[in-house]
Amino acid sequence: MIWIVSPGHSESWQPQNQQQSQTDDLVQLWIQQDKAAKPHYQLVRAEITIHAPIGQLLPLLQDASTQHHWLPYTHKVHVLERPSPLQTRVQFITQSRWPFKPRDAITLFEIEPLGPNQIRINMINQPDSHPRATGHLRIQTAEGHWLLTALESCKTRVQYQSGSRWGGMIPQWLVDSTNASLAKDALTALKPWAEQHYKDYAAYDFLPASTLHRTCH
Secondary structure, three states, X not given: OOOOOOOOOOOOOEEOOOOOOOOOOOOEEEEEEEOOOOOOEEEEEEXXXXXXXXXXXXXXXXXXXXXXXXXXXXXXXXXXEEEEOOEEEEEEEEOOOOOOOOEEEEEEEEEEEOOOOEEEEEXXXXXXXXXXXXXXXXXXXXXXEEEEEEEOOOEEEEEEEEEEEOOOOOOHHHHHHHHHHHHHHHHHHHHHHHHHHHHHOOOOOOOXXXXXXXXXX
């Protein structure tokens, strides 16, 4: 399950893999402590470049039927409703392994165009909007966004930021460590999946076309 944090935190980001060369094929990872949250929890930012046009990458990311191919520990993803073309309310149900009890979460995805070459997908946690899955704990605290930026040569830079509290008896340091691993693993898996399957998707006609990707197919 992926949670993406909204901007506005003033603490500096600490790189976690600065020893690695900066290439398109590697996930770059940073962490930051969210001092505004009570109790505190860690934020994670992950970035990678994907060889796919931004217009087709967006609907691929939102395809609930295929997210289990690249989202770690995802058991089921249910689309509950689409309040508008820019909004989708989704229930995530996770798989688990010791010492975690299965979790579920309700997220409202809101697409926010930031111009013809950049798109944010805001993720709004809505824990009280739908009954929880039987035998699961509901995640109460999470926030975030995806940020997609069109690049030259039909590439898209994907940024993902994450922070959450899972509740229950799991210590926050373990949640923070797991969230960082999930972010890296998700983008590592997303890159080959998206590069292989983006041609199965058509860009949304209600969003402006990317000026950098007009000739991409």
